[in-house]
Amino acid sequence: MKPTKVTNSIRALRFAHGEMKQADLATAIGVTRQTLIAVEQGKYSPSLEVAFKIARVFGVSLEEVFQYPEEEEL
Numbered sequence: 001m002k003p004t005k006v007t008n009s010i011r012a013l014r015f016a017h018g019e020m021k022q023a024d025l026a027t028a029i030g031v032t033r034q035t036l037i038a039v040e041q042g043k044y045s046p047s048l049e050v051a052f053k054i055a056r057v058f059g060v061s062l063e064e065v066f067q068y069p070e071e072e073e074l
Contacts, residue, residue, distance in 0.1 A: 007067045010040045013058045029053040 014020040026036040029050055038044035039054075046054070055065045 006045055008065055017058060028057050
């Protein structure tokens with residue numbers, strides 16, 4: 001079984017919201033730009049608090065920002 005990985009739509013949401021810069025989003029959610037880059041690239045999973053902050057900035061649900069693939073039925 002392959003490990004599942006959380007993916008996200010942060011980059012697409014930034015561009016859909018007037019090409020918001022990574023630095024601006026990082027400031028809005030209270031993390032460094034480097035942390036946001038790692039989250040956006042899928043190299044780091046944010047805390048639940050940070051995940052909610054990201055969703056709130058864009059006015060969307062967590063599921064619209066972060067996706068967790070369904071496990072295949074056996």
